[in-house]
Amino acid sequence: MTYELYYWPSIQGRGEYVRLALEEAGADYDDVARSGRGMSEMTRMMEDSETPPFAPPFLKSGKLVIGQTANILLYLGSRHGLAPKADAGRLWVHQLQLTITDLVLEIHDTHHPLGPSLYYEDQRAPAKRRTDEFWSERVPKYLGYFERLLVDRDGNFVTGRRLTYVDLSLFQIVAGLRYAFPKRMDRFERDIPGLIGLHDRIAQRPRIEAYLASDRRIAFNEDGIFRHYKALDI
Amino acid sequence: MTYELYYWPSIQGRGEYVRLALEEAGADYDDVARSGRGMSEMTRMMEDSETPPFAPPFLKSGKLVIGQTANILLYLGSRHGLAPKADAGRLWVHQLQLTITDLVLEIHDTHHPLGPSLYYEDQRAPAKRRTDEFWSERVPKYLGYFERLLVDRDGNFVTGRRLTYVDLSLFQIVAGLRYAFPKRMDRFERDIPGLIGLHDRIAQRPRIEAYLASDRRIAFNEDGIFRHYKALDI
Numbered sequence: 001m002t003y004e005l006y007y008w009p010s011i012q013g014r015g016e017y018v019r020l021a022l023e024e025a026g027a028d029y030d031d032v033a034r035s036g037r038g039m040s041e042m043t044r045m046m047e048d049s050e051t052p053p054f055a056p057p058f059l060k061s062g063k064l065v066i067g068q069t070a071n072i073l074l075y076l077g078s079r080h081g082l083a084p085k086a087d088a089g090r091l092w093v094h095q096l097q098l099t100i101t102d103l104v105l106e107i108h109d110t111h112h113p114l115g116p117s118l119y120y121e122d123q124r125a126p127a128k129r130r131t132d133e134f135w136s137e138r139v140p141k142y143l144g145y146f147e148r149l150l151v152d153r154d155g156n157f158v159t160g161r162r163l164t165y166v167d168l169s170l171f172q173i174v175a176g177l178r179y180a181f182p183k184r185m186d187r188f189e190r191d192i193p194g195l196i197g198l199h200d201r202i203a204q205r206p207r208i209e210a211y212l213a214s215d216r217r218i219a220f221n222e223d224g225i226f227r228h229y230k231a232l233d234i
Numbered sequence: 235m236t237y238e239l240y241y242w243p244s245i246q247g248r249g250e251y252v253r254l255a256l257e258e259a260g261a262d263y264d265d266v267a268r269s270g271r272g273m274s275e276m277t278r279m280m281e282d283s284e285t286p287p288f289a290p291p292f293l294k295s296g297k298l299v300i301g302q303t304a305n306i307l308l309y310l311g312s313r314h315g316l317a318p319k320a321d322a323g324r325l326w327v328h329q330l331q332l333t334i335t336d337l338v339l340e341i342h343d344t345h346h347p348l349g350p351s352l353y354y355e356d357q358r359a360p361a362k363r364r365t366d367e368f369w370s371e372r373v374p375k376y377l378g379y380f381e382r383l384l385v386d387r388d389g390n391f392v393t394g395r396r397l398t399y400v401d402l403s404l405f406q407i408v409a410g411l412r413y414a415f416p417k418r419m420d421r422f423e424r425d426i427p428g429l430i431g432l433h434d435r436i437a438q439r440p441r442i443e444a445y446l447a448s449d450r451r452i453a454f455n456e457d458g459i460f461r462h463y464k465a466l467d468i
Contacts, residue, residue: 051326051329052379052383053329054333054336054376054379063322064322064325066325066329067329067333068328068329068332068333070332071325071328071329071332074325074328075325088297088298091298091300091305091308091309092285094302094305094308095285095287095300095301095302095305098302098304098305098332098335099288099301099302101332101335102288102339105336105339106349109343109347109349113343113347113348113349113360113364114347114360114363114364114367115340115343115347115363115364115367115368115371115372116371116372117367117371117372118367126347126348126360129348129349130347130348130349133348133349133351133352134349137349137350137351138349138350138351142288145286145288149286
């Protein structure tokens, strides 16, 4: 069976956490809006599905249409060995992914503090204040939390010896923060050696390495979640 | 077995979605930080747990410690008949709850657009702009989505004939928006007759009615997610 992934065709965005899981799993998938069928098929699905998603990304798996990034990963994790099978471990990994979801929204808010439907150019001053707060308060809190989990477990991955979709998502967080805030991140990386090591190990996994070198990996750009604006990276 | 709920003792906040589910289920639970053991026990759990939560609320169920509101509801839903048992329905209900999670964060951002660690008083002007955008763009999008689900299913509840934890959460959204933005909500309610009807039916369920009248229900106040600031409600 071929999965169908529905997401904006020109950004990594929230879809990237799903793409990374599908790639690591070696799953067969069609990135629909990037293929011939394009955006119209995505719009049609959002209108006609029996379980209409509020927003992309969503995944079609047979008859199922599953929305919300963390929910898609919950589903894929069980099917592809990217999360523990037992309830306790499955809920723990999902809990960590939901914490990453919160972080991703806060990253988005650095350039859109006045709301998602206004342009960045219309909110430069508040974006600067929000970004300062994000780097002084929120990044240390979020990344410090995951760093401690890595160190306490003394393992290769956040939950111990086995890779989960959370590790793939943390790779994306590190890669994205490096793209959006190279100066700030350069200064901060000394505080999170564990996460930097995790990022590097993920980047070297054969399927991820092949994916990152392929044209399936969309380049970071200023329409996505991680945006590089010089005024925000001081 | 008695559940232990850990959440800030003086606000409804994100803990309220869990409290409503526990109350509707008639589950035995201890709201730990409001009881004799207080906040110190909550802090200790966050430091010493094998699966430390990033933030409250979290639920202790036997040996399990489960964090993230939607994840707790995923767990409780299966155990107390507040969600379908089959995978497809379970994922669909969880997906809707994650959409409510996003909405709750946007509600919080109306009074904290520059970030959660600054006071509202230090961000009044951006809060006003963000609130205007929230009511012109985001409320119609989010509540319109849930309204359509209710109408399309022609049922008493969002997913059809049976109550789920999503219905309880939507009750809280309507109640909270009425508290925080009475004028704006009064004008908007004509667009969401289905959701208003749902709110009223939930409020009349015997266990919820008893809960709302009890001192277990904390009053809305200006430390929670839903805050009434006159300047934001025009």
